[in-house]
Amino acid sequence: MAAWGLDADDLKAVVGTVKRSPAYRAICRELQVRCPRDVWIEDRKGFVHFDGGGAGPVPAWFVFAVDLDAREVVAARRLEPDDKGHEIRIMEVQPAPVPA
Amino acid sequence: MSCTTNQVAAGNMTWFCCGNAWGPCGSAGHGACGTCNSGSHQCAWPNISDACVAITRPQDCGISLGRYGCGHGFYVVNKCNSSCVFVTVADCGPDNEQLLRQFTSCGSFGGRNRIVDLTASAWVGHRQPEQRDPPLHRPQLGGAMNELDRRQFLTRAALGSATAVSATALGPLVPLAQGADGPVIAPVNGLDPNFFEGRIVGIDGSTLVVTSDSYLIRRIQVTNGTEIWKLRDTTFDQIVVNDRLYARGVVTDSGDFVAQSVWVNIVNLHVEISSIRSDRLLLNHVNGPLVGHLVADTVAAYNVGPETRDLSRLRPGLHVQMIGAWHPDTNEIDIARIYAPI
Numbered sequence: 001m002a003a004w005g006l007d008a009d010d011l012k013a014v015v016g017t018v019k020r021s022p023a024y025r026a027i028c029r030e031l032q033v034r035c036p037r038d039v040w041i042e043d044r045k046g047f048v049h050f051d052g053g054g055a056g057p058v059p060a061w062f063v064f065a066v067d068l069d070a071r072e073v074v075a076a077r078r079l080e081p082d083d084k085g086h087e088i089r090i091m092e093v094q095p096a097p098v099p100a
Numbered sequence: 101m102s103c104t105t106n107q108v109a110a111g112n113m114t115w116f117c118c119g120n121a122w123g124p125c126g127s128a129g130h131g132a133c134g135t136c137n138s139g140s141h142q143c144a145w146p147n148i149s150d151a152c153v154a155i156t157r158p159q160d161c162g163i164s165l166g167r168y169g170c171g172h173g174f175y176v177v178n179k180c181n182s183s184c185v186f187v188t189v190a191d192c193g194p195d196n197e198q199l200l201r202q203f204t205s206c207g208s209f210g211g212r213n214r215i216v217d218l219t220a221s222a223w224v225g226h227r228q229p230e231q232r233d234p235p236l237h238r239p240q241l242g243g244a245m246n247e248l249d250r251r252q253f254l255t256r257a258a259l260g261s262a263t264a265v266s267a268t269a270l271g272p273l274v275p276l277a278q279g280a281d282g283p284v285i286a287p288v289n290g291l292d293p294n295f296f297e298g299r300i301v302g303i304d305g306s307t308l309v310v311t312s313d314s315y316l317i318r319r320i321q322v323t324n325g326t327e328i329w330k331l332r333d334t335t336f337d338q339i340v341v342n343d344r345l346y347a348r349g350v351v352t353d354s355g356d357f358v359a360q361s362v363w364v365n366i367v368n369l370h371v372e373i374s375s376i377r378s379d380r381l382l383l384n385h386v387n388g389p390l391v392g393h394l395v396a397d398t399v400a401a402y403n404v405g406p407e408t409r410d411l412s413r414l415r416p417g418l419h420v421q422m423i424g425a426w427h428p429d430t431n432e433i434d435i436a437r438i439y440a441p442i
Contacts, residue, residue, distance in 0.1 A: 040251050049254055058301055059311045065258040075258040081317040083302050085309030088317065089264045090257050
């Protein structure tokens with residue numbers, strides 16, 4: 001069943017690519033739920049938004065960008081608010097090491 | 101007709117103000133029927149007359165709604181918690197320029213169009229629990245403007261080179277519209293700009309840092325004049341991180357939200373009493389068992405009577421409505437008021 005207004009093929013291309021990536025493996029334990037909050041496509045790039053920070057009160061969000069032609073993750077960012085809520089810090093997600 | 105029979109339509113419901121001031125509502129017109137009051141259990145229906153349908157035009161959204169004129173009675177059921185309220189038609193609305201085609205869901209039930217507006221008191225529940233109670237059955241309407249802004253923000257975060265951005269870069273989510281009487285806050289695709297809910301993730305002086313589905317992060321300013329409820333009227337120092345917040349207030353030019361009223365962890369539940377202990381009630385709710393703690397000022401109202409601290413008429417098997425405060429991340433609540441139909 002498709003969701004977020006995407007057909008099943010697009011959804012699989014975007015979310016499937018993200019979930020197979022080393023960057024996703026690096027952050028998946030920090031997610032509140034493994035299901036994305038949102039998935040959308042813009043200019044042949046797919047984006048996936050996850051809610052993180054499940055272990056504590058401070059939230060974190062993750063956004064992945066997927067090149068739909070190359071079927072590869074081209075960006076993975078972690079976003080965290082500062083403790084006063086004035087700014088959101090944006091950090092690169094470091095990919096998890098590939099298992100030997 | 102009852103809460104479970106003869107369903108005439110299914111969709112989304114929201115609330116509105118009309119007539120005399122009540123609770124969160126100021127004074128307004130008495131609606132198309134001339135009888136509408138926010139403090140009465142009434143509703144606006146999109147097809148009360150030919151003139152009404154010409155305005156609301158539900159057919160433009162592919163839905164056909166039967167004609168029910170002024171004074172007709174409906175039982176309106178909240179599919180998210182099975183609560184049910186009887187209302188009579190008192191106005192024409194909502195029209196399809198507002199929220200039609202929004203989709204919300206709750207379990208296996210999904211509604212695509214906004215088909216009925218309840219008056220504020222009908223929205224709050226079967227009785228008027230307290231004038232300051234917020235719209236407790238507020239649907240989670242995903243405003244397209246918010247979704248778009250959030251996506252644009254995250255798209256830039258993913259593909260851009262910035263390492264930090266202002267939290268208000270998500271906005272302005274609340275545009276100011278210039279009205280005849282000066283600037284007024286305009287609703288954005290159904291999201292009420294004067295209402296906010298979320299989880300408190302930090303406290304910065306007198307400002308609450310709150311995260312929510314619509315706004316990744318937002319600062320809620322609490323002033324000396326802000327009314328605060330957490331089980332009872334209370335003070336700012338009783339608010340803690342991880343509390344759930346509902347707030348009514350105004351938005352400043354900076355994007356901060358200045359709260360006039362804050363309700364913390366408030367819940368409005370329809371439950372069955374399964375067991376009674378000296379200090380708590382064990383409850384059955386549609387989403388699972390709950391523990392309701394009795395506190396010193398827990399009161400009950402029997403059969404629409406006055407509130408009393410006499411809880412002796414409560415018994416197992418009784419279906420009641422409760423207003424209280426959650427213990428966050430648990431299945432426990434502290435009970436403020438119990439409404440029992442006996």
